[in-house]
Amino acid sequence: MKASQTELLTLFKQAFEGIGFDAGRYESAADMVVWAEMHGLDVFARLPAKLDRLSESSAPLIEKPSSAGGDLMFDAGDKSALACGELICNAVFASAVNRGICSATISRIYDRQLMTKKIVDCCARGAHCLSYWQDADEPGLVHAITSDAGAQYPQISSYQCQAEVEPQALYLVCAMDPEGTREYALAHCSFINKNPLKRIEPNELSAAFQQSLSNGIEITDTLWDRLRCMANNVLVESTEQSRKGAGA
């Protein structure tokens, strides 16, 4: 079936609220998933497994990051970016505003690709961003997101290389000056100057979004029903008394 952006955002918010996310997190998690799907990143297909994991654990409380050699170190505690991605991005961005640049390592974080929307938000607020990670089931393949301040869409690339990347970690750099991310890339991510195996350009993301907006977003009945089931947890049983609370 096809659904609209508004209806998916509403459903995802209620579904995430239904599994215990608080107000800030269910809004941000819904935003991350729907943005990725509307921009052609095909996350709905892999979502059931992510929802299983989310349903089984409570949202993490991210401790104030430790600092190592100027880098911020976060430990997401084997949790999804949906539960903590925005909080971490905001902390890195705030540090970048104060210092000019901030690099962070976020350990033990799942669903790293879904961070894309929050990285785009940092760019909208004036930061130049670089992020990369490696998936455990794809050794030798590094995924990177790069975007300049003010850009509406990032460039998403995948590189074949043997970079020294901590498994299940996501590296995020925010700089208030474009030289900041360039210098960081030169020092730490030489793969960025190589030819990527695959690249999604900003115009492709934009086209996918327009397509989704115009024609609706495909979602399987199974996923839809699952989300509705999660969302039902926020609904209150209807009784004669409650009907009076609607003017009956």
Place this chain on the structure above:
Amino acid sequence: MTDALATQPTILPMRSPEVVMDLKRLGSMHQTRLSFMRALMRRVMSQQWQFTPVLVELDDQGFGTVIYRIEANENTYSFVAFADYLADEDRNDRVIADKWDVTMALCIGDVSADQLADMRTNVPKQEAGRCRSNTIVLSRGNKSSRNFNYVVDELAAGRQPSMQYLANVGYLYRTTAVYGSGKFGMADWAKVSSQCAEFAHPFAAEMLCCYMLRHFSVQQAEHLARIKSPDTAVPMQDEVKRYLGIGNSTGLGMAPYLIRHPQLISQWVLTRERAIATVVQQGEVNPASVHKFQAIMAKAAQHFAETTVPDPVQVARNKCLQKELVEIQSWIKKWNCDAASWSQLTQHLAENCSLETQELINSVLLEVFPDLVDACEQYGCVDENHQLSAEMSRAELKQLIETRYGWALDIDFSNHDCNHYFWYRSEEKMEPRLGERFAEPGADKEMPLTIARLVRQCYDCLLADMEELDEAEPVAYFLLRHPGMASIVKRIQTMSQECYGDIRANLADKEMLPLDLLRCKLSFFGVSKFDPKSKLWVRNTMFQGAPILSDIGKPFADDWYFPVAGEPGAT
């Protein structure tokens, strides 16, 4: 000296948010010429939209399908309505109903046979159906049976319905829900606002759908009159058609919207307040403008005299309004135009009149100076993204709350009465409802609509952290410790950039009247004749007095405010 003054920017005497965003005042507002219905009709009339019936298949009982092709300024749309049998006992205005007299949709472009078949299956199901992405409005309505049958009988007998009879209930159908903005698979607002220029205005498509139901209601009544008595039936006269509006029932479902879209509300209120301030400052006081003011006041007084509602509170408010209108007319008569100003009037109102009257006079004033007011109609698209200012320090955030949300901090939430209600979604069609916190289950699933309490909780968290942490710490770090505060912090920071937007009331308070929220939004829509059925829902009338389709292309005075009952045949 004169040149220097001329180059100084004009500072409009805008009312403060403290005054305007008070819930009692918001619940006393009336339609204005900036209301969405009025603005829509101006566009329809000035751009001469064309409405063509492309399918009218109604059987002898008035059931069937009607399609209108609407050629608007730049695009073509289709209005599709399905009229079905509905037993009297199934006629229910509540959201939880599942059958209606008529169901309808507004679509982009022409409707193919394939889509029509799809719509025939889905549109009558309303919330339980699915719409295609070229659908922009989904709605339904029920007959006002007594009125509808009376009108059919009169037309069938060769008579026009009595205007005095229609003054009591000025419509044949009531809409009970109007959905847009991406619901049930429909086009998102982002699509509508970017691809449908005619509807890139607040609720414009939804208003047009209601307007078309008004047209259909007359069409169906005339059709049934002809079936009933082919030899004697007469068509309805245009004066009667104009006086018929479309009814509307609005319940709590409208309330959360006002809380969740504060930037949008800020824009609506700002547009209205800017217009009022412009008129008060720049509107010339002369015999012509005073005469026009008095004439509109007289029409308004008659309109309210003809407004009959059973609710004793509204009756008292309307009576007080009429009494105060008479007093103001007397007071104005003493004016010396050379020395008077409209600000004197507003000052006099603030000191002597009810909120209901103050806001009505604001509406009247806007009618006196259309040229000044219509230039203020700038409901551009609002980016409703609440973005966090992550780098703001905790001390700055605390200061911001104290400066902008003092009204919220003044509420004592340790008092049970201040926590009396909670808002929640029912499992019945996810209908928003209001529960009594200390008497009903479900408070653990409360919707976050009580902004004042959320602000208070955030403020308390900030104070607690201040005792042991550096107050220069960025808000982003505060949120790592208090992730549940992210949403309210974003709202506080975002709304600090806006003039209006946050309604200054505790929505959990025992004395809070949800009706005030509904009336506020309905006044922006442009409805009239508020008829409260409880403190939770209200009936009202849309488009009463508005031009009819056959008026398009004729001179349009845009003076259909405060409609009054004339006699058929009168000019």
